[in-house]
Amino acid sequence: MEQILKKIKEFDTIIIHGHYRPDGDCIGSQYGLMYLLKASFPNKNIIITGETSDYVSFIGKPTILEDESLFENALSICLDCATSERLSDKRFTKAKYSIKIDHHIDVEKYGDYQYVDTSSPACAQIITEFYYKFQDELVMTPKAALALYVGISTDTGRFKFDSVTAKTFKMAALLLEHGVDLGYVDNNLSVETLQTLKLKGYCLSNFKISPNGFAYIKMPRSTIKEYGVTDEEAASQVSTISTIEGCPVWAIFIEYENEIRVRLRSRGPAINELAEEYNGGGHKKASGAKLASFDQLDEFVAKADKLVYDYKMSI
Numbered sequence: 001m002e003q004i005l006k007k008i009k010e011f012d013t014i015i016i017h018g019h020y021r022p023d024g025d026c027i028g029s030q031y032g033l034m035y036l037l038k039a040s041f042p043n044k045n046i047i048i049t050g051e052t053s054d055y056v057s058f059i060g061k062p063t064i065l066e067d068e069s070l071f072e073n074a075l076s077i078c079l080d081c082a083t084s085e086r087l088s089d090k091r092f093t094k095a096k097y098s099i100k101i102d103h104h105i106d107v108e109k110y111g112d113y114q115y116v117d118t119s120s121p122a123c124a125q126i127i128t129e130f131y132y133k134f135q136d137e138l139v140m141t142p143k144a145a146l147a148l149y150v151g152i153s154t155d156t157g158r159f160k161f162d163s164v165t166a167k168t169f170k171m172a173a174l175l176l177e178h179g180v181d182l183g184y185v186d187n188n189l190s191v192e193t194l195q196t197l198k199l200k201g202y203c204l205s206n207f208k209i210s211p212n213g214f215a216y217i218k219m220p221r222s223t224i225k226e227y228g229v230t231d232e233e234a235a236s237q238v239s240t241i242s243t244i245e246g247c248p249v250w251a252i253f254i255e256y257e258n259e260i261r262v263r264l265r266s267r268g269p270a271i272n273e274l275a276e277e278y279n280g281g282g283h284k285k286a287s288g289a290k291l292a293s294f295d296q297l298d299e300f301v302a303k304a305d306k307l308v309y310d311y312k313m314s315i
C-alpha cells in the first residue's frame with residue numbers, strides 16, 4: 001500500500017478504471033477512491049472511466065473517457081478486475097504508470113504494480129483499508145464512505161457470505177462513523193421495479209433442480225424482452241433461488257447475442273474450477289462462466305450436479 005500512496009502523490013492526473021458490466025463493488029470502489037483522493041488531494045485531476053450500473057447508479061454513473069491525451073502523463077488505477085480483458089476501458093496501457101487493485105484470484109499480473117488480496121471479500125474493503133492505514137494523510141468524506149459501504153455490502157450479500165471476516169465489520173463500522181445512512185442504502189438497494197418483481201415470479205415458477213441438487217434458471221433473450229427488464233436486472237435473479245433447501249449450488253444462464261453467460265453461486269463446494277472450464281472464473285463461492293450456446297447447458301448441469309453430489313458425500 002505504501003507503493004500505491006507514493007504513486008498517487010507523484011501524479012497530477014489519476015484515472016480510475018473498472019470492469020465491464022460493473023457490479024456494486026466495482027462502482028463503489030471507483031467512486032469511493034475518487035472521492036477519497038479528491039478530498040485528500042484537491043489539486044489533482046481524478047477521473048473515473050468505465051461503464052455504468054443501474055443497480056447502484058445512486059452512487060454515480062461512469063462514462064468512458066473521451067480525451068485519450070489525458071492518459072499520457074497519468075496514473076491509471078484498475079479496480080476489482082482480475083484480467084485486463086474484462087476492463088471496460090483498456091487504455092491503462094497508455095498511462096505512464098498503472099496499478100491493479102483487486103480481490104479476485106490473481107490470474108493475470110497486468111499493469112506496472114499489483115496489489116491483490118484474495119482474503120478480502122470486496123475491493124471496496126481494500127480501499128477502506130488503504131484509507132485506514134494512511135488516515136493521517138487521507139480525508140474520508142460522507143460520499144466516499146457511502147460508495148465504499150455499498151461496495152462492501154453488495155459484494156458480501158449484505159454481510160451474509162462466508163468471505164466476511166471481523167475486519168469486514170471493522171471497516172464497515174469505520175465507514176458508518178463517516179456518515180453512511182443505512183436507511184438510504186437499504187432503500188436504494190431493496191426497491192424493485194414492477195417488471196423485476198414479475199420476472200422474479202417467472203423465475204420461481206420455472207427454475208429447475210438436477211437430481212443431486214443443482215438449482216438453475218434458463219433465461220432466453222425472449223424472456224428478458226417479454227418482461228421489459230435490463231440484462232443487469234435479469235442477472236440479479238440468481239439470488240431468487242439462493243435459499244432452496246438441499247441446493248448448495250445454483251446458477252442463472254442468460255442468453256446474449258453470441259453467448260450464454262452464467263452466474264454461478266455456492267454456499268458449499270468451491271465452484272471456481274467449474275467456471276474456469278467454461279471460459280470463466282472468480283471466487284470459490286461466486287463465479288461467472290460462458291457457454292457458446294444452450295447446447296452446452298446439459299453438459300454444464302451434469303458437471304454441476306456431480307460437484308454437488310461429491311460435496312454431499314464428503315460431509
